[in-house]
Amino acid sequence: MLEVLKVTHTYGRAQELHTALEDVSLEVPAGELVSIVGTSGCGKSTLLRAIAGLIAPASGEILLSGVPVRGVPDNLAVVFQDYSRSLLPWLSVRDNVTFALRQRRMSRADRRTAALDALGAVGLADSAAKYPWQLSGGMQQRVAIARAIAYGPALLLMDEPFGSVDAQTREDLEDLLLRVRGDTDMTILVVTHDIDESVYIGDRVIVMSPSPGRIVADLAVDLPKDRDQITTRELPEFVHLRGEVGRLVRGQALSGTG
Numbered sequence: 001m002l003e004v005l006k007v008t009h010t011y012g013r014a015q016e017l018h019t020a021l022e023d024v025s026l027e028v029p030a031g032e033l034v035s036i037v038g039t040s041g042c043g044k045s046t047l048l049r050a051i052a053g054l055i056a057p058a059s060g061e062i063l064l065s066g067v068p069v070r071g072v073p074d075n076l077a078v079v080f081q082d083y084s085r086s087l088l089p090w091l092s093v094r095d096n097v098t099f100a101l102r103q104r105r106m107s108r109a110d111r112r113t114a115a116l117d118a119l120g121a122v123g124l125a126d127s128a129a130k131y132p133w134q135l136s137g138g139m140q141q142r143v144a145i146a147r148a149i150a151y152g153p154a155l156l157l158m159d160e161p162f163g164s165v166d167a168q169t170r171e172d173l174e175d176l177l178l179r180v181r182g183d184t185d186m187t188i189l190v191v192t193h194d195i196d197e198s199v200y201i202g203d204r205v206i207v208m209s210p211s212p213g214r215i216v217a218d219l220a221v222d223l224p225k226d227r228d229q230i231t232t233r234e235l236p237e238f239v240h241l242r243g244e245v246g247r248l249v250r251g252q253a254l255s256g257t258g
């Protein structure tokens with residue numbers, strides 16, 4: 001369980017003070033995938049950074065499995081948009097994954113097996129011996145996801161993870177994420193600019209207001225667990241929810257609430 005309790009964060013000081021997050025509260029049970037959307041600059045990355053323990057919020061508290069987050073928690077993995085900077089170019093794909101496991105109390109052989117299993121899960125078993133720069137962007141992002149799965153975190157934070165790949169690869173990676181989460185009880189937070197994606201991958205969609213970022217809506221995604229790029233996106237519930245999220249992001253009220 002992740003608990004964000006009345007978190008406010010400001011950057012700068014005195015006259016330069018900028019409130020990036022204001023009174024943000026959020027509870028995410030283990031195993032849930034929550035999408036976070038909002039206009040550019042509304043504080044989505046700041047929220048992820050605070051949850052990741054990379055910045056200490058000015059006020060409020062963040063608890064992961066009941067333990068206050070002070071610094072980067074052990075049981076956390078992060079996937080960023082920029083895959084080209086997240087992988088180590090001098091290590092093979094397999095070693096990029098095993099490198100992430102170096103703090104785990106595992107034998108070398110077990111680390112290797114876990115890495116190969118995770119690469120198999122993302123369809124890259126055959127590329128284990130290659131180097132990141134020999135792979136396409138979408139494949140590199142799959143390596144970053146394999147690294148996160150192999151680590152087996154309680155919490156996976158993803159900041160625009162599919163923002164730098166083409167549309168077809170993006171759909172493939174969305175489906176990969178849905179498959180992966182079906183096999184684990186990781187709690188997953190995904191920041192995205194893509195409203196359709198937020199609904200397609202999410203159990204819930206959190207909408208943030210423009211700066212200072214506050215949570216303006218927390219919408220349950222009432223769609224079947226088994227999703228499909230064509231049929232799910234045609235469902236009336238999908239189309240309705242996509243409209244609601246789009247309206248909220250643009251600062252309009254939910255339909256039926258005036």
Ligand SMILES: Nc1ncnc2c1ncn2[C@@H]1O[C@H](COP(=O)(O)OP(=O)(O)OP(=O)(O)O)[C@@H](O)[C@H]1O
Pocket residue numbers: 011012018020038039040041042043044045046047211
């Ligand atoms: N290190 C920093 N110092 C000062 N201000 C910052 C810093 N990081 C972010 N900000 C400001 O805080 C606000 C929130 O930024 P943040 O990156 O969290 O937004 P975001 O919603 O993730 O934006 P985007 O969708 O464009 O990535 C913005 O106004 C930004 O300019």
